Amino acid sequence: MTDSWRQPHRLLLVALGALTVFFLLAPTLVVVPMSFTASNSLTFPPEGFSTRWYEKMVTDPQWSTGFVNSAKVAFLTAVLATALGTLAALGTVRGRFPGRNGLQLLILSPLIVPVIIIAIGMFSVFVRWKLAGSIAGLVLAHTALAMPFVVVNVATSLRTVDRNLELAAQSLGAGPVRTFRRITLPLILPGVMAGGLFAFITSWDEVVVSIFLTSARFRTLPVEMWEQVRQVVDPTVAAVATTLLAVTTTILLLALVVRRQAPAR
Amino acid sequence: MSALRGSTGAAGGATTDRPDQPDRPALVLRGLAKSFVDVQAVDGVDLEVRQGEFVTLLGPSGSGKTTTLRMIAGFTRQSAGTIEIDGVDMTHVPPHRRDVGMIFQNYALFPHLTAAQNIAFPLEMRRATRSEIKRRVAEALALVKLEGLGSRYPRQLSGGQQQRIAFARAVVFHPRLLLMDEPLGALDKKLREALQLEVMHISRQLGATVIYVTHDQEEALVMSDRIAIFSRGRIEQLGRGEDLYDRPVSLFVADFIGESNILRGRFERDGEGGWLARGNLRWRVAAAQEDRAALSDGSAAAIVVRPERLRIVGLNDPAVAAPGVNAVEASVRDALYLGSIRKYELMLPDGQAATVRRQVGGGEREWQSGDRVGLIWAVNDAVLVADPNG
Known part of the structure; x- marks a missing residue:
């Protein structure tokens, strides 16, 4: 009885889901075939097949330095955001102090505040501090943007760790630091690593803040793409985009796999 | 250190x-x-x-x-x-x-x-x-x-x-x-x-x-x-x-540890101990108990007797009138056989329930549901405590 009406209902749901996925993914995936075009302009559908745009990407110093810069910034951001974000998660999940909820909100605010506002704010401050245009400035800015992802991931892991395990470790003679290193950290490691990978991605494809904080001498890959697209529309951009996409997807999948390694319970 | x-x-x-x-x-x-x-x-x-x-x-x-x-x-x-x-x-x-x-x-x-x-x-x-x-x-x-x-x-x-x-x-x-x-x-x-x-x-x-x-x-x-x-x-x-x-010091302890029969009433002091009075029922309280509980005359109190310290006898049994023994008439509501012990649920004249546990094989008489019996216990086996809810 129920199946007779549920069947078309389900079908509709699946169709709607597929359509949504298509609308979300198609514009992204369209660059992949475009990057293998043989023609000199960005066209869809692509004409012929060639890998010469990839060759250009690798050999052109503008692209390769951008690539190296992006990797550097993303790596440093991941390290810094993971360290700070893990500590912040520890404090807000385990700590008992007034203003805890407010602090939590503050840490997560980069997720809510429009990026352009953050970018303008950071730019005006960093110029004064002589941090604009430097790798340090960009890493700091990206760390602020990436930290919420670490905090969310680590906090989720931390909530699954039985508080009694930490108390047990203390009663057995481990001080707070050793308790963290020997017991808590190993148990939340999947969350920490997932957070780190998300932080890497956040920095890796960040463009708005980067546009403000980079200079002609120091550009990350997304900023380089932005500049190139505005000047010459050359299929190398599609090749770079595909490469970015591949790296991001790989890391995202890695993060999902890592996060699934729930601590042995 | x-x-x-x-x-x-x-x-x-x-x-x-x-x-x-x-x-x-x-x-x-x-x-x-x-x-x-x-x-x-x-x-x-x-x-x-x-x-x-x-x-x-x-x-x-x-x-x-x-x-x-x-x-x-x-x-x-x-x-x-x-x-x-x-x-x-x-x-x-x-x-x-x-x-x-x-x-x-x-x-x-x-x-x-x-x-x-x-x-x-x-x-x-x-x-x-x-x-x-x-x-x-x-x-x-x-x-x-x-x-x-x-x-x-x-x-x-x-x-x-x-x-x-x-x-x-x-x-x-x-x-x-x-x-x-x-x-x-x-x-x-x-x-x-x-x-x-x-x-x-x-x-x-x-x-x-x-x-x-x-x-x-x-x-x-x-x-x-x-x-x-x-x-x-x-x-x-x-x-x-x-x-x-x-020797529980309070009703709470008596109730928490083991099974207890709790008989509530008013404590009446006399020279050598006192009485617990409840309607027209009165039970003797040993002097040692009175000392320990230190209750004032007329205060709400209870005596606590463990189920295995209670005995059931016939209504005309001489033990009912023996010195140093408290007695009350009761009727057997349930007689339960639990292997090593028999458990009796009794009802006192004022409707209160009492539980008795007796070892099986002690040669004691076995009682049936509906029997009219005497329920007795040694004065020294009962503990007097204050009744905070009384």
Whole structure:
């Protein structure tokens, strides 16, 4: 009885889901075939097949330095955001102090505040501090943007760790630091690593803040793409985009796999 | 001092060769209190525990026993009062320097470490040598009869095995105190009973001083040297199981430990003891009882008689009128045969119920439902207590 009406209902749901996925993914995936075009302009559908745009990407110093810069910034951001974000998660999940909820909100605010506002704010401050245009400035800015992802991931892991395990470790003679290193950290490691990978991605494809904080001498890959697209529309951009996409997807999948390694319970 | 003790422990000292004076109490609580925002969880607890003693904190949930234990462990800071372990004030000593082994109800084994690594943990924290750790972990595994399971992870062990490992981990460093928070609560009845004896035997064998928290009165009676009955943040009564069972100081204790017949009424004092009066029923109260309860004339009171101290006799039995005996007419409502005992549910003339337990095979007469009988008990077998609800 129920199946007779549920069947078309389900079908509709699946169709709607597929359509949504298509609308979300198609514009992204369209660059992949475009990057293998043989023609000199960005066209869809692509004409012929060639890998010469990839060759250009690798050999052109503008692209390769951008690539190296992006990797550097993303790596440093991941390290810094993971360290700070893990500590912040520890404090807000385990700590008992007034203003805890407010602090939590503050840490997560980069997720809510429009990026352009953050970018303008950071730019005006960093110029004064002589941090604009430097790798340090960009890493700091990206760390602020990436930290919420670490905090969310680590906090989720931390909530699954039985508080009694930490108390047990203390009663057995481990001080707070050793308790963290020997017991808590190993148990939340999947969350920490997932957070780190998300932080890497956040920095890796960040463009708005980067546009403000980079200079002609120091550009990350997304900023380089932005500049190139505005000047010459050359299929190398599609090749770079595909490469970015591949790296991001790989890391995202890695993060999902890592996060699934729930601590042995 | 505490750091020193930790290292002697790790260096292989057994509990017995401690330099302490043997007569110094292992634990002293004085006026211990803990208030949370909206409740007074612990409200002035005094307790002195001898070296090697097994003391159980028994009480219903919310009575303050677990909070007391957590304050001893150092997980919760007391609001008032002091805690002394081996004569040292623990107020400002963090948990990891208290040298106290703790066993949790959910075992709290480290899931990412093997059983052997779990047991080795406190030894590593005390910087024992590798060979020392290896030897003592093997000893501890043997102690809990789990040799050969050292390389298993906690999730590969049964509940009973996990609790044994938790026990081994808590005793391997010969702590000054062993604290257990309902350690057997999660296990089924049979396993729980077996482990009660095992925990008791091993603790004695090690000479460990144990503070044990439970809400299971039978477990408390089985295992403890002394029991502290907790109620509303205070110790209501402290004593051996027999003391609590035979001489409860309050209705709460009488009701909490074992089965009780509670006969409520007004206390009437006379020269040699007094009477408990209830409607037109009056029962004699022994002078010793009157002394102990220190009740004023006419106050609400109750006498408590254990079901096995009650006897059922025929209405015309001479025992009904014997000196030193209280009697009341009753009717048998249910006569239940439970194997080794018979249980009778009786009704008194005023409608109150009474329970009687008698051994089967004592040659006593067997009663049937509907029988009119005399219910008697020795005056000295009843305990007089105040009735706070009276």
